[in-house]
Amino acid sequence: MCITQITQNKKQYLSLLLLADEQEDMIDRYLEKGTMFVLDDDGVKAECVVTDEGNGVLEIKNIATDPESQGKGYGKKLLDFVAQTYCDRFSVLQVGTGDSPLTIPFYEKCGFKRHHIVKDFFTTNYDHPIFEAGVQLVDMIYLQKPLAVKKQIGEFTLLHNELSAEQFIELWQSVGWGEDPSLEQTRLAMEHTLFRVSVFHKDKIIAMARLIGDMGLDYYIKDVIVRPEYQKKGIGSLLINELLQFINDNGISGTDIFVELCAMPDKIPFYQKFGFDSNEAQRLKMMHTVKNPSIALSGEPQ
Numbered sequence: 001m002c003i004t005q006i007t008q009n010k011k012q013y014l015s016l017l018l019l020a021d022e023q024e025d026m027i028d029r030y031l032e033k034g035t036m037f038v039l040d041d042d043g044v045k046a047e048c049v050v051t052d053e054g055n056g057v058l059e060i061k062n063i064a065t066d067p068e069s070q071g072k073g074y075g076k077k078l079l080d081f082v083a084q085t086y087c088d089r090f091s092v093l094q095v096g097t098g099d100s101p102l103t104i105p106f107y108e109k110c111g112f113k114r115h116h117i118v119k120d121f122f123t124t125n126y127d128h129p130i131f132e133a134g135v136q137l138v139d140m141i142y143l144q145k146p147l148a149v150k151k152q153i154g155e156f157t158l159l160h161n162e163l164s165a166e167q168f169i170e171l172w173q174s175v176g177w178g179e180d181p182s183l184e185q186t187r188l189a190m191e192h193t194l195f196r197v198s199v200f201h202k203d204k205i206i207a208m209a210r211l212i213g214d215m216g217l218d219y220y221i222k223d224v225i226v227r228p229e230y231q232k233k234g235i236g237s238l239l240i241n242e243l244l245q246f247i248n249d250n251g252i253s254g255t256d257i258f259v260e261l262c263a264m265p266d267k268i269p270f271y272q273k274f275g276f277d278s279n280e281a282q283r284l285k286m287m288h289t290v291k292n293p294s295i296a297l298s299g300e301p302q
């Protein structure tokens with residue numbers, strides 16, 4: 001499978017473009033200025049067009065999967081590709097669509113949330129009524145997804161909030177922590193995560209950590225995993241520093257941050273380096289109290 005940018009003769013994909021936007025002169029409004037990508041997997045399966053809307057917003061103007069290949073993950077792959085390709089230049093990925101059960105659930109599955117509405121967009125801009133799933137489209141619903149922060153640290157790439165359930169399970173399996181969590185359980189856990197960090201080496205996911213909790217209540221650091229072959233290289237410290245930096249940047253203070261070590265007392269010295277104290281009553285739960293927003297970030301390689 002490969003995703004390629006198309007710079008010439010974009011109209012050769014008109015039949016796909018029309019699946020997402022059925023009036024050709026509306027497509028003409030953005031096709032030339034837009035950047036087009038095509039996903040090929042033993043034949044062209046999907047396309048998308050994105051435009052720079054200013055203020056750090058990148059907009060998906062058109063996305064379509066060939067009808068026979070829908071529901072196989074190609075649409076999501078294109079959105080993930082765009083998110084990862086542009087996250088160092090844009091802060092938000094946006095899409096506008098009709099209020100249709102054929103599209104909104106797809107974007108929500110891909111991490112977008114409803115943001116704003118442009119009233120009567122379809123009835124004003126299109127020369128004929130547009131129906132989807134038997135319902136006339138009237139307003140344009142805009143959905144947005146914040147793009148990950150991407151940092152290059154030596155040969156490692158670090159991403160904020162892009163860890164997927166599938167990547168989580170892959171890392172979980174790499175350290176053999178027992179029975180694998182189900183995909184459904186993991187997706188739910190990801191939704192209830194305040195902040196996720198993942199680390200990549202040459203496109204391979206090699207480490208992750210996440211923070212859960214609510215503003216003002218306790219916070220928990222969970223699922224800190226570095227692939228065995230990448231341990232003892234400072235990546236664990238990178239993860240904890242990134243979580244503490246998030247806490248610092250968000251002005252979280254006067255609260256407790258816990259890390260539960262389950263049956264791994266050998267990890268206590270690692271967390272002690274970051275100012276965590278072991279709780280004697282429950283030796284395997286360590287606590288880091290944030291007394292003021294400026295945490296001294298330190299730490300040596302794991």
Ligand SMILES: CC(C)(COP(=O)(O)OP(=O)(O)OC[C@H]1O[C@@H](n2cnc3c(N)ncnc32)[C@H](O)[C@@H]1OP(=O)(O)O)[C@@H](O)C(=O)NCCC(=O)NCCS
Pocket residue numbers: 019020021046062063064065066069070071072073074075076077096097098101102103105106107109110
């Ligand atoms: C919308 C569209 C691009 C989705 O592409 P796709 O390749 O079929 O989507 P994927 O297979 O990648 O779906 C990703 C996830 O969204 C879910 N999803 C997709 N369409 C859905 C729908 N209508 N209702 C509920 N969930 C949906 C999938 O089940 C999948 O969930 P999973 O990760 O839990 O398995 C495709 O249906 C399409 O081309 N439609 C016609 C053109 C169009 O309307 N474009 C959008 C214009 S705004």
